[in-house]
Amino acid sequence: MPVxxxxxxxxxxxxxxxxxxxxxxxxxxxxxxxxxxxxPGFRATVMDEAGELHRFVNxxxxxxxxxxxxxxxxxxKDGDQVSILPALxxx
Amino acid sequence: xxxxPRALVxxxxxxxxxxxxxxxxxVVHAKDGEAIAVIRVPNVSGDDGKGSPYRYLMDPKTQYxxxxxxxxxxESLFAIYHSHVASEARxxxxxxRQAFFPPGEFDRxxxxxxxxxxxxxxxxxxxxDIRAWRVEQRxxxxxRPVVTExxxxxx
Numbered sequence: 001m002p003v004x005x006x007x008x009x010x011x012x013x014x015x016x017x018x019x020x021x022x023x024x025x026x027x028x029x030x031x032x033x034x035x036x037x038x039x040p041g042f043r044a045t046v047m048d049e050a051g052e053l054h055r056f057v058n059x060x061x062x063x064x065x066x067x068x069x070x071x072x073x074x075x076x077k078d079g080d081q082v083s084i085l086p087a088l089x090x091x
Numbered sequence: 092x093x094x095x096p097r098a099l100v101x102x103x104x105x106x107x108x109x110x111x112x113x114x115x116x117x118v119v120h121a122k123d124g125e126a127i128a129v130i131r132v133p134n135v136s137g138d139d140g141k142g143s144p145y146r147y148l149m150d151p152k153t154q155y156x157x158x159x160x161x162x163x164x165x166e167s168l169f170a171i172y173h174s175h176v177a178s179e180a181r182x183x184x185x186x187x188r189q190a191f192f193p194p195g196e197f198d199r200x201x202x203x204x205x206x207x208x209x210x211x212x213x214x215x216x217x218x219x220d221i222r223a224w225r226v227e228q229r230x231x232x233x234x235r236p237v238v239t240e241x242x243x244x245x246x
Contacts, residue, residue: 008158010192010202045193054193058151065151085158086192086202088116088149088171089136091185 003031003076006083014042028059029072031082046084047072056087093169093207093223094244095119095126102129104219107174107211110134113142114174116149118157119209121169129172130157146185147173170223172209180212180222187236190226197229197236207241 005021007014015021016039023038025031029051036043046057051072053059059066060083066074076082099119106115106129117131135141136148161167175183188195192202212220227237 010200010204013200056189056192056194058155060155063155065155083155083158085151085155087151087189088118088132088154089147089194090116090173090189091146091183 001026001076001078003078003080003082005031005035006081008083008085011045011084011086014045015039025076027070027072027076028061028066028074028082031076032072056089058085058087059083060085092242092244093126094246097245099126099129100221100245103172103209103211104221106131107213107219110142110174111213112144112176113137114144114147114176115142115211116147116171116173118149118168119170119172119207120157120161120166122164122166124167126169127166132157134173144176168203168206170207170209171203172211174211174213176213178212178214180210180220181240182208182210182224182226182238186210187226187238190236191228197233200228201226201236209243 002022002024005023021035023031023034025034047053053072061074062081114134116134119126120128132153133150134147135150136146137143190201191197191199208224208226210222223241223243225239225241229236
C-alpha cells in the first residue's frame with residue numbers, strides 16, 4: 001500500500017536528496033522501516049536504537065501530528081500523505 | 092551580506108519585547124533571495140506547552156503549515172530567529188546542538204543548510220541587540236561546530 005512521504009530540510013540527505021519518497025506500509029512505523037530498506041541509514045535520523053521516535057522529529061499524517069493520533073503505530077491507508085520535519089528549537 | 096528590510100527587523104524586535112519574560116521565536120521568509128516576511132511562531136517549549144525564558148520550541152503545527160506555505164508559494168526559509176532574555180545575541184550551546192539533526196550531530200550538515208540564525212538580545216534594555224549567525228558542521232578534530240557571525244545590512 002503506497003503512501004507519499006514528504007521529507008524536509010536535512011532529512012532529505014538521508015533519502016537520496018529527494019523531497020518525496022514513495023513507501024509501503026500499514027502504519028507509520030512500517031513506512032519508516034520500508035524507507036530504511038530503500039535508503040539504508042535513514043532510520044537512525046528519526047528513531048533511536050529502541051525504535052522510539054526522536055523527541056525532536058515531527059511527523060504529520062495529512063496535516064495531523066501523529067503524537068495526537070497513534071504515534072508510530074498510527075494506521076495508514078492508501079494515498080495518505082506523511083511529512084517528516086526536524087523540530088525548530090534552541091535555548 | 093544578507094539584506095533585511097528595517098520593517099522586518101522592527102517586527103522581530105517588537106516580538107522579542109512582547110514575549111518577555113519568555114523567549115520569542117519565528118522565521119523569516121524570502122522570495123527570490125529577498126527577505127519579505129517575519130512570521131511569529133508560538134514558543135511551546137514549556138512544560139505546559141507555553142513559553143519559557145530559557146528555551147524555545149516552535150509550535151510543530153505552525154512549523155508544518157509554514158513548510159506547506161513555502162512549498163506552495165516558492166518562498167524560502169531565510170532565517171530562524173529567537174530572543175535571548177538575559178544573554179547576548181549569539182547562539183548558546185543549546186542553539187548549536189539544535190542547529191543539527193539529530194541534535195548535537197555536529198559532523199552532519201546543519202538541519203537547515205544555508206539558513207541564518209538571527210538572535211535578539213534583551214539583556215540590556217536599549218538599544219536592543221540583533222545579530223545573525225551561520226552554524227556549520229565542525230571541522231575535523233574540533234569539539235564544537237563552526238559558528239560565524241554574518242553582518243546584516245538593514246535596508
